Amino acid sequence: MDVIALDSPTDAQIREWHDVLAAVHAADPAAHPLPGPDRTARLLGAGSGTRQQLWAVPDGGRFAAVAALRLPGEPGTDRPGEIDVQVRPSHRRRGLGRRLLTAAAEGLRADGRPSVIAQVLAGTPAVPFLESQGFECVLTLRGMLLRLDDVPPERISRLLAEGPAGYRLVRWEGTVPDEHAAALARAKHAMVDFAEYDGASWDARRVREMAATVAGRGDDLYTVAALHGDVIAGFTEIVVPHGCAGRAAQYDTAVVPEHRGRRLGIWVKAAMLAWLAGERPGVREIETDNSGDNPHMIAVNEELGFRLERESLEYQAPTPALP
Numbered sequence: 001m002d003v004i005a006l007d008s009p010t011d012a013q014i015r016e017w018h019d020v021l022a023a024v025h026a027a028d029p030a031a032h033p034l035p036g037p038d039r040t041a042r043l044l045g046a047g048s049g050t051r052q053q054l055w056a057v058p059d060g061g062r063f064a065a066v067a068a069l070r071l072p073g074e075p076g077t078d079r080p081g082e083i084d085v086q087v088r089p090s091h092r093r094r095g096l097g098r099r100l101l102t103a104a105a106e107g108l109r110a111d112g113r114p115s116v117i118a119q120v121l122a123g124t125p126a127v128p129f130l131e132s133q134g135f136e137c138v139l140t141l142r143g144m145l146l147r148l149d150d151v152p153p154e155r156i157s158r159l160l161a162e163g164p165a166g167y168r169l170v171r172w173e174g175t176v177p178d179e180h181a182a183a184l185a186r187a188k189h190a191m192v193d194f195a196e197y198d199g200a201s202w203d204a205r206r207v208r209e210m211a212a213t214v215a216g217r218g219d220d221l222y223t224v225a226a227l228h229g230d231v232i233a234g235f236t237e238i239v240v241p242h243g244c245a246g247r248a249a250q251y252d253t254a255v256v257p258e259h260r261g262r263r264l265g266i267w268v269k270a271a272m273l274a275w276l277a278g279e280r281p282g283v284r285e286i287e288t289d290n291s292g293d294n295p296h297m298i299a300v301n302e303e304l305g306f307r308l309e310r311e312s313l314e315y316q317a318p319t320p321a322l323p
């Protein structure tokens with residue numbers, strides 16, 4: 001079985017790809033609900049917003065395994081590539097995962113990337129697989145879930161009313177308005193404490209690139225920020241996936257160091273929940289990953305009603321360590 005590169009996948013190849021995801025999803029514990037076939041098509045399509053390379057291993061007209069390597073930013077940047085390998089349960093332990101990783105390693109070298117990251121669930125075969133291929137665990141993430149039916153509306157109104165003096169809330173959908181772009185990039189730096197594995201700096205261009213990636217997939221990005229003068233003191237982002245089946249994803253939340261300790265984090269999150277309740281009533285659950293060494297954010301999420309669901313691990317490998 002050979003690895004083939006999919007430069008611009010055909011409809012039939014996209015269907016096969018989705019079929020591999022569905023087979024893996026049915027057999028393994030999953031962090032997220034299976035995306036619909038049209039979302040898979042968008043993720044693989046040219047409009048996905050981030051450069052990526054795709055490979056598959058065909059076996060008798062079907063795909064036995066697939067891999068996607070996302071390459072955020074420009075070639076040669078320090079930012080790590082992001083790899084995802086999926087092998088049908090019926091085809092495991094035959095070296096297909098390793099062969100796909102070898103193809104991805106060539107892609108990383110050609111793009112001048114120093115390293116690659118992968119996010120996997122604790123306790124799954126992905127852990128021994130990555131550890132056997134030169135990866136090391138760099139971050140433990142607590143996957144938490146908020147069921148909105150379990151959140152009394154009074155809790156949200158109380159938290160909203162408790163907003164600290166001297167701050168005001170702003171919100172936008174999609175790309176950040178120009179007047180807040182530089183301030184949002186500065187606030188994103190506040191997250192670097194918790195994301196040292198990807199410590200690349202944030203600027204207004206990268207903030208817009210992230211929004212374009214989300215929009216390219218057909219997903220909707222919502223942002224709520226607390227302003228102190230013109231400064232974004234804290235913000236939170238939610239992404240509602242295209243064809244949302246009821247579950248939205250928490251993206252970044254941060255409060256800049258000078259403004260911490262004033263309950264701004266829970267305030268912007270409560271404002272987000274109030275906004276979504278009116279704007280996107282179909283959203284019934286929100287999932288989030290918190291770094292295990294970020295007790296403040298975990299406490300904020302627990303106060304809102306998030307509960308622990310699973311543990312995820314971020315693995316990273318320097319490109320030279322790959323097969």
Ligand SMILES: CC(C)(COP(=O)(O)OP(=O)(O)OC[C@H]1O[C@@H](n2cnc3c(N)ncnc32)[C@H](O)[C@@H]1OP(=O)(O)O)[C@@H](O)C(=O)NCCC(=O)NCCS
Pocket residue numbers: 024028083084085086087088091092093094095096097098099118119120121124125126127128129130132
């Ligand atoms: C993780 C995954 C991609 C591995 O694919 P695979 O084709 O079975 O892996 P390989 O056959 O190339 O395995 C290479 C080595 O990894 C290690 N490995 C892989 N699966 C393992 C397992 N279940 N238990 C222990 N070691 C394992 C072994 O050292 C193996 O070498 P060996 O078979 O000679 O002992 C596959 O299990 C999968 O698709 N899981 C679900 C999706 C997922 O979590 N993807 C990871 C995202 S990067």
